[in-house]
Amino acid sequence: MGEMKIPRFLTSLLPTIKRAQLCPECGQEFACEIGLKGCWCGQVKLSEGTLKVLRVRYKSCLCRRCLEWAEREYQRHIEMQLESDS
Ligand SMILES: [Zn+2]
Ligand SMILES: [Zn+2]
Numbered sequence: 076m077g078e079m080k081i082p083r084f085l086t087s088l089l090p091t092i093k094r095a096q097l098c099p100e101c102g103q104e105f106a107c108e109i110g111l112k113g114c115w116c117g118q119v120k121l122s123e124g125t126l127k128v129l130r131v132r133y134k135s136c137l138c139r140r141c142l143e144w145a146e147r148e149y150q151r152h153i154e155m156q157l158e159s160d161s
Contacts, residue, residue, distance in 0.1 A: 098138035100145075105138035116142055125149040 096107050108117030115126055119142040129137070129145060137145065 096135060098141055099133050099135060100137050100141040103138045103140070107136055119143055119146070121146050122149065124153070 095104055097104055107114060114136050115121055115129060116136045116139065119139055121129070121142065125146045128149060129142075136142070
C-alpha cells in the first residue's frame with residue numbers, strides 16, 4: 076500500500092490537489108491535473124485527433140511523456156496517410 080491517504084477534513088482545504096496515478100501506457104506514477112483544466116493533461120498541447128484517440132483508448136490520462144509521445148505518433152501517422160493518398 077504505497078498510497079498516501081489524506082484525511083477527509085483536509086481535502087476541503089486542498090481543492091486543487093493533484094491525484095497521483097499510474098500511467099496506463101508506461102506504468103510511471105504521475106500527477107493527473109484533472110482538477111485544473113479537465114485533464115489531458117494540463118500543460119501538454121494535444122490536437123483534437125489525438126484527444127479523440129486517447130479518450131477511446133484509455134479511461135484515464137497518461138503521464139506527460141506519453142502524452143507528448145502520443146501526439147507525435149499521431150501527427151506522424153496522419154502525415155503517412157496523406158503521403159500514401161497522393
Ligand atoms: Zn507514461
Ligand atoms: Zn490528467
